[in-house]
Amino acid sequence: MPQLRPYVAAVVRPIPVTTRDERIAALDDAGHNPFYIPATMVSIDLLSDSGTGALSQQQQAWAALADERYAFAESFTRFDHAVREIVPYPYVFPVHQGRAAERVLCGSLLSRGQISVSNTHFDTTSANIALLGCYSVDLPCPEAVDLDSDHPFKGNIDLDGLNTLLRGPDGPRVGQILITMTNNGMGGQPVSMSNLDAVSQIARDHGIPLILDAARMAENAWLVRRREAGYEDWTPRDIARRAFEFADGCVASLKKDGLGHAGGFLAVRDESLAQQCEATITATEGHRTYGGMAGHSLEVVAQGLREAFDPHYLADRETDAAYLAEQIHAAGVDTVRPAGMHAVYLNASRVLPHLQPHHFPAHALACALYREGGIRAAEMGSLYLGGLDEHNNLVTPAPFELVRLALPRRVYDHSHLEYIGEILVDIAKNPERVTGYQIVEAPRILRHFKCVTAPLDQHGA
Ligand SMILES: Cc1ncc(COP(=O)(O)O)c(C=O)c1O
Known part of the structure; x- marks a missing residue:
């Protein structure tokens, strides 16, 4: 049976239609950093799928019924029930967004000098770990480095690498194992249940807490159902619950699979860890029953979590990502395979083979x-992940030069996705027209959000 989109637009927002000259001026004004382009100058905004989705009528209706009292308000109770339908841990705390959960939980689990190991830390997670004086080690599975392979679970952690690290001289310094699902830093690829099972065994053997970064828990569950033998008849909710059972705690942004514009939570099994987290949350986020969220945001994500686990919604989202990947392939552009759910990642080295990593392709x-098209996307290459010297020259290129086209939830239709394909056809026809870049100014941490760059044709190679 053909895929039927299980919703229609009930309210719409116009998007700007701009000229090429206007966009050139906007890019110049933004220091050639897409994060600084005003949204009023962006036609298709694929910078992030975080907090950018469309709300349902039900979410808006619940928001209107919010209870904004300070402690143990009804909105907290509804939020708490919605999270507990999926997460089997006794202690659940709302926080204002995912990175607050990271700061609080990593701050309680790690001591200065310790190591956090992951399939791939998200950028804010490794920034929070660095701010604690700790180190992040990424161990993506070997299949992840073959961008063209259709291996179904390229989000997995490298189990052999993990065992080697834990048995080696740095083993005693490992304070947590953190699994990001899906693996945003590695092409949005899912983590399999068998990988989670194995890593939880290793974590238990070494007495190290296993934490899930569950920002995309519903999408990971859906891809498990679609790709992992034995789970085809499970509901996405039951798969997610099983995934949480493997771990000791989690951090989650609710701006993705909570279908909210704000929000997050952390949850843990251990009582004394919960007490430590609660103290930090009370001091920095708010009372443990709102943690920096307004009552109406608690309602939006409580309802959002229910909608995000609907198999019809998830099937539609998978179809969108696959459709966008098809448009891109038709333009002759390679993507990280297989398509995930929240984004499609372009392989920029192949589109612009004349640009070397130090020209930030x-x-x-x-x-x-x-x-060319008023499309805003996120760089995930050497600008984001490369090592620079003190003059901002690239000394260690990123492993891949990727551009992430993130798909806001329930926002763009197939005509928008076709438009993206058409713009890529234009770029791919004459790639040498695209010049490289140099960095003019860059902060030391989370550089991509704030750096200023200049095209080489303006400032010389
Ligand atoms: C995997 C992952 N973890 C954590 C975060 C941080 O969440 P938030 O933006 O809510 O702080 C993000 C945000 O994009 C993410 O993708």
Whole structure:
């Protein structure tokens, strides 16, 4: 049976239609950093799928019924029930967004000098770990480095690498194992249940807490159901619950699979860890029953979590990502395979083979998408992950030069996705028109959010 989109637009927002000259000026004004382009100048905004989705009528209706009292308000109770339908831990705390959960939980689990190991830490997670004086080690599975392979679970952690690290000289310094599902830093690829099972065994053997970064828990569950033998008849909710059972705690942004514009939570099994987290949350986020969220936001994500686990919604989202990947392949552009759910990642090195990593090809492609089509995307290459010297020259390139086209939930229809394909056809026809970039200014931490860059044709190679 063909896929039927299980919702229609009931309210719409106009998007700007701009000229190429206007976009060139906007890019210049933004220091050639797409994060600084005013949204009023962006036609298709694929910078992030976080907090950018459309709300349902039910979410808005619940928001209107919010109870904004300070402690143990009805909105907290409804939020708490919605989370507990999925997460089997006794202690659940709302926080204002995912990175607050990371700061609180990592701050309680890790001591200065310790190591956090992950399939891949998200950028804010490793920033929070660095701020604690600790270190992040990423161990993606070997299949993840073959961008063209259709291996179904390229989000997995490398179990052999993990065992080697734990048995080696740095083993005693490992304070947590953190599994990001789906693995946003590695092409949005899912983590299998068998990988989670194995890593939980290793974590238990070494007495190290296993934490899930569950920002995309519903999408990971859906891809498990679609790709992992034995789970085809499970509901996405039961798969997610089983995934949480493997771990000791979790952090989650609710701006993704909570279908909210704000919000997050952390949850743990251990009572004394919960007490430590609660003290930090009370001091920095708010009372443990709102943690920086307004009552109406608690209601929105409580309802959002229920909608995000609906198999019809998840099937539609999977179809959108696959449809976008098809448009891109038809333009002759390679993507990280297989398509995940929240984003499609372009392989910029192949689109712009004339640009070497020190010319930041992924950044150049992201800027070209904006200049040619008003499309805003996120660079995930050497600008984001590369090592720089003190003059901002690239000394350690990122492993891949990717551009992430993130799909806001329930926002764009197939005509928008076709438009993206058409703009890419134009860029891919004459790739040498796209020039490389240099970094003019860059902060030391989370550089991509704030750096200023310049095209090489303006400032010389
Ligand atoms: C995997 C992952 N973890 C954590 C976060 C941080 O969540 P938030 O933006 O709610 O702080 C994000 C945000 O994009 C994410 O993708």
